[in-house]
Amino acid sequence: MDQKTKINALEGKQELTITREFDLPVELVYKAYTEAEFVAQWMGTKVIKLENRDHGSYAFETSHEGNVIFKANGTIHKVVPNQEIVRTFEMENMPIGIQLEFLNFEKVTANKSKLTIQIIYKSEKHRAKQLKLPFAYGLNMAHNRLEEILKNLM
Amino acid sequence: MKLRRDVFQAIADPTRRTIITLVATSAMTPSAIAENFDYSRQTISKHIQILTECEILEQEQKGREIYYHLNPNGMKQIADFIEPFRKLWDNRFNNLEAVMKNYQSNKK
Numbered sequence: 001m002d003q004k005t006k007i008n009a010l011e012g013k014q015e016l017t018i019t020r021e022f023d024l025p026v027e028l029v030y031k032a033y034t035e036a037e038f039v040a041q042w043m044g045t046k047v048i049k050l051e052n053r054d055h056g057s058y059a060f061e062t063s064h065e066g067n068v069i070f071k072a073n074g075t076i077h078k079v080v081p082n083q084e085i086v087r088t089f090e091m092e093n094m095p096i097g098i099q100l101e102f103l104n105f106e107k108v109t110a111n112k113s114k115l116t117i118q119i120i121y122k123s124e125k126h127r128a129k130q131l132k133l134p135f136a137y138g139l140n141m142a143h144n145r146l147e148e149i150l151k152n153l154m
Numbered sequence: 155m156k157l158r159r160d161v162f163q164a165i166a167d168p169t170r171r172t173i174i175t176l177v178a179t180s181a182m183t184p185s186a187i188a189e190n191f192d193y194s195r196q197t198i199s200k201h202i203q204i205l206t207e208c209e210i211l212e213q214e215q216k217g218r219e220i221y222y223h224l225n226p227n228g229m230k231q232i233a234d235f236i237e238p239f240r241k242l243w244d245n246r247f248n249n250l251e252a253v254m255k256n257y258q259s260n261k262k
Contacts, residue, residue: 012168022251
């Protein structure tokens with residue numbers, strides 16, 4: 001089966017590309033990225049700031065049970081409505097560093113569109129840390145789950 | 155017991171990546187591997203040891219010689235490690251699609 005979301009991370013490079021096809025008009029995918037109300041909904045985060053213009057900036061904050069567990073921010077370098085966003089992205093308190101993102105919005109048909117995100121990291125090592133993050137998280141989840149099961153048995 | 159090494163740490167090093175590429179075509183003895191580098195035999199032995207501990211390389215005794223070849227399972231682990239990252243994005247984008255479809259139908 002053809003996957004809707006694809007990741008291309010060539011070995012030895014400090015960048016990766018994420019592509020996704022949406023059953024949505026390109027305008028709506030762009031809207032999902034540029035209007036705080038929608039960003040908050042699909043990212044599951046609080047949008048502190050989102051200045052959707054050249055040389056603007058943005059900040060997100062996610063809380064769980066009253067504690068802030070995730071903070072991210074960046075500078076929006078360039079915005080071309082329904083076509084392109086160039087911005088930086090930084091997860092605070094993470095060893096991944098600041099990354100540069102090129103988002104390209106493409107119309108496929110009236111109701112289909114394609115998003116291509118090219119992400120450039122400071123180094124290949126920084127990219128590896130990013131890629132490993134959900135991997136490590138997945139392992140931790142499995143581990144915690146195992147602990148839970150063991151606890152219930154005792 | 156020795157702590158099992160991190161498979162990603164293993165492939166982060168360029169020398170170790172070259173060793174993987176060399177051994178990918180045919181099984182090789184440690185000295186045949188070392189001939190491809192300007193480093194000392196000990197340095198290369200250390201790299202081979204790390205790759206073996208990560209289960210990327212496997213040893214095979216042929217007569218008096220030890221040969222190293224790739225362990226397909228170890229390599230599969232490397233190919234699979236990108237999958238959780240992809241799933242994360244796939245879920246995020248599925249959310250986006252659902253949120254915007256909902257908005258689209260409410261607008262009509």
